[in-house]
Amino acid sequence: MTKNPWAAAQTTVQCQHCNNVFPAQRINCIDTLLWPEGRQLLDEDAFFHPVCPQCQTRSEISYPSRYIDREFGIAAVLVPDIESQQPDELLPYMNRYLGRLALDGMEHRAVGNFYAMAEQMRIHQHGLNDRAVQLLKPIIIGSLQAKGFEVWNGFFMDLLHPEGAEQMEDTIYMSTQEDAEDAYTGDVYQFYIYLTNGDIIPRGINNTAYQLCMNILRDKKLADDDGQFHLYDLSWAINIHNSLYPN
Ligand SMILES: [Zn+2]
Structure with a gap:
């Protein structure tokens, strides 16, 4: 497996069950041109559900992240909880300032969580609308x-x-x-x-x-x-x- 050039980042998670604070991998960008295995990771929801080493409780994490897949024709930007942040105002802003991310012939999506980001990967893998x-x-x-x-x-x-x-x-x-x-x-x-x-x-x-x-x-x-x-x-x-x- 090639190393994700952005995988070095870490975040900390506080377990909701026992309050233990533990480190978890934080993936700020999955660009499949540089890191094809990123798709596989996206397909397993374990990476955004880190397990507490002390009590084995599954947590859920969310943070700003990007997924760029030229082969499948999809670029998705994760804005945590975008649904509750007035997307009608946020999307014009994204189109103005993230325009330099926009790539020809690709669909660009905002998503509010990793479930939706992984879903975009699967939808485009099957060539669906x-x-x-x-x-x-x-x-x-x-x-x-x-x-x-x-x-x-x-x-x-x-x-x-x-x-x-x-x-x-x-x-x-x-x-x-x-x-x-x-x-x-x-x-x-x-x-x-x-x-x-x-x-x-x-x-x-x-x-x-x-x-x-x-x-x-x-x-x-x-x-x-x-x-x-x-x-x-x-x-x-x-x-x-x-x-x-x-x-
Ligand atoms: Zn715990």
């Missing part, structure tokens, strides 16, 4: 809330290619009149849904749903990326869905 992936979340989360689950958030994990036409467990199948027969044969978009009690439940949704979300984006002229920094998170997706059914 990240706005369409975000739009799938309120559909999945809504169906869980209807069953009484209290959901914090959800993140894309994988694109599955089922072999037969068999229905998969814990998967939402949407269908349209034109492709009702294809509902069970296409790709399945796999998410981890994080409940407010800390539980993680895997949920899938089919390709027909993804195509319906692509149609929403085309109608709203949001299917193509403009090269600017954007925050496309769960709140954004909920607002888009709500705008389809104005009161």
Whole structure:
């Protein structure tokens, strides 16, 4: 493994359980051109969940960081808790001052945590439209809330290619009149849904749903990326869905 040129930085974490203070690796930048293994690290959420050496409790850490991946076409900037910092004001600022980071032919995203940063890596690895992936979340989360689950958030994990036409467990199948027969044969978009009690439940949704979300984006002229920094998170997706059914 090549050494990440930025991995030398350290941070300290205070354990929420026993108050022990211990050091943890702090990664300010993952540029896969210089450090291809950074993707693998991003894929394992252990690096932002350091374990207390004294009591083995898992903590969660967040700090400003960047992920630049020319091969996958994504540059993401992590601004911790950006969701609660008025992104409408922050994003124009980012586009003005982070413009020199902007690289041709790449999508630029602001994210609020490492879950979302890793999700951007996976989405672009599969060549998917990240706005369409975000739009799938309120559909999945809504169906869980209807069953009484209290959901914090959800993140894309994988694109599955089922072999037969068999229905998969814990998967939402949407269908349209034109492709009702294809509902069970296409790709399945796999998410981890994080409940407010800390539980993680895997949920899938089919390709027909993804195509319906692509149609929403085309109608709203949001299917193509403009090269600017954007925050496309769960709140954004909920607002888009709500705008389809104005009161
Ligand atoms: Zn501890």
